[in-house]
Amino acid sequence: MVQTRPIVIPSPPFLLGQKGDCPLFPSLFLLVVKPMPPRLRQRQAGSPFWRLPPLGLLLLIILLSAGSSASAGLGKRQPAPCGPPALNGLVTCGGYGVGSDRSPRLGHNLDRSFTPASILKIVTALAALEILGPDFRFATRFTVNTQGDLFIQGFGDPLLDSEEVLVIVKSLQALGLSQVHDLILDDSAFRLSAMGAGNDGTLNPYDAANGALAVNFNTINVQVMADGRVISAEPQTPTLPLMAEAGRHLAPGMQRINISQAKDRVPRYTGQLFQALLAKNGIQVQGAIRTGTTPAGLAPLLVHRAREPLVEMVRAMLRYSSNYIANQLFLTVGASRYDYPADWPKARRAVQNFYKTRLPKVAPFLHLEEGSGLSRKNTVTPAAMLAVLEAFRPFADLLPEKNTQRIKTGTMEGVYSLAGYLTSENGLESFVIILNQRKNSREAVLERLKRGL
The missing domain is CATH 3.40.710.10 (DD-peptidase/beta-lactamase superfamily)
Structure with missing residues (x-):
């Protein structure tokens, strides 16, 4: 059940x-x-x-x-x-x-x-x-190669948020995953050369770009402190390096921002979130976070179905x-x-x-x-x-x-x-x-x- x-x-x-x-x-x-x-x-x-x-x-x-x-x-x-x-x-x-x-x-x-x-x-x-x-339930596939790289292959799950990522991490832990070399993000299931019609590419949350592998709706919720520090504004999401970069010019207070205007931020955000929650549960990412394509012929370690x-x-x-x-x-x-x-x-x-x-x-x-x-x-x-x-x-x-x-x-x-x-x-x-x-x-x-x- x-x-x-x-x-x-x-x-x-x-x-x-x-x-x-x-x-x-x-x-x-x-x-x-x-x-x-x-x-x-x-x-x-x-x-x-x-x-x-x-x-x-x-x-x-x-x-x-x-x-x-x-x-x-x-x-x-x-x-x-x-x-x-x-x-x-x-x-x-x-x-x-x-x-x-x-x-x-x-x-x-x-x-x-x-x-x-x-x-x-x-x-x-x-x-x-x-x-x-x-x-119908969306799927996200997790595959490990012989070098110990973990491939995350997305198929457009719109509800892949921090809480869902934690569920995935615990499932990987239960399957015996103890360490990862490179964390490789595979968003090849969507080929979107441009944003959807009507999307004006602003930093507002309503303009967040679609994609095959994105977390938290391609938005970051941060709290900008009076001294300029930027921290996560929600308990289920750890403070990530990208948050300081995305929030450094914002006024103090709680801010939700769309990170998809800069395309490189989408995989960085996804990778940093997985890396942080993997580490929090004893699974260290020893190599780099990068994009790539899941090798054909490898059986997935986990096929996660949307909640x-x-x-x-x-x-x-x-x-x-x-x-x-x-x-x-x-x-x-x-x-x-x-x-x-x-x-x-x-x-x-x-x-x-x-x-x-x-x-x-x-x-x-x-x-x-x-x-x-x-x-x-x-x-x-x-x-x-x-x-x-x-x-x-x-x-x-x-x-x-x-x-x-x-x-x-x-x-x-x-x-x-x-x-x-x-x-x-x-x-x-x-x-x-x-x-x-x-x-x-x-x-x-x-x-x-x-x-x-």
Whole structure:
């Protein structure tokens, strides 16, 4: 029996808008920050705990616009400009729908394409759950050669955090590993020549790069002391040499930073964490930490399976809007269909082909550049989103609960969306609201739709 432990993930991405995508405000550029502490745990019925230590206050700045026009059902996809307003001006550039995509009871601009922001994670989640399976668990392989080098081969486990690394170290210790020559990190399962679309490469945690072998979501949580010393801000993570380097120019206080902007820091961080926890448990790394490829033909000493099945990763991804988890799943779906190494084109092709088979009427109206919703090149029609929600109905409980409703939000500069299920006398009814406009009126639109049920 596998023992479940708490899922620990950093704050979900602060959503960063891009300029030049809005026909009304082409030069507008604002930063949108969604508040969320860096690590989370909360008890759910039948689920593990989710811890949520405090991080501090974050700011939400907003607004932009893009287009639509009125129609109903899954017809020909129509681009901007915006059509007529709806709901007494609450919707100036957007669309909404309630009910089945085949016969929506309420709708506006159902066949126009809009930038969806994070509600796109539902599209990614359905593909991952049906392609990989709810019980899928990520693997990380550990292999030792005749020289005593330990190879760590990653396959994209998004929950490979400090606590999980400690579990791995204890497993290696139990298997008789007592010393290591070189520690060799193998991230060859992902071939990512560039960051995902919509990732601006900043030091903010929401821009952490994806990869086959990364720990703690490619972020470091440090405490910068008044005297300039930099120490780990969490008990499960030892203070590592990279922390002093990454935090030396930061203001005093607790800081979570993305270390993936400098590519060499990712393997250094992973290697230093494994080295420190191996040493703490009596396994000394006598040689260097370096990158390399696991030799073919060597049987692994240990194949470690992620502590949580995919369904729980999806729950965390949707509840806390983790862009990092979303794109780890997106890339893994691509590799599962078209083999490793995973890359962005394989992921896009796999998800698109999945929908061509699973929901053939929807596929022409879904365009995914990446799996999280960060890219403004992602587009979806409200009618297509209703179809995805109908297919996602068996997994409705994975969506965040809000006042007995199951709702996923999406927020970027000038993009305000809601999608999920409203409670009616007939049970749960699918709904979607996508606004590509300056005013964030999505809650008011939702209230109007609820009154129309």
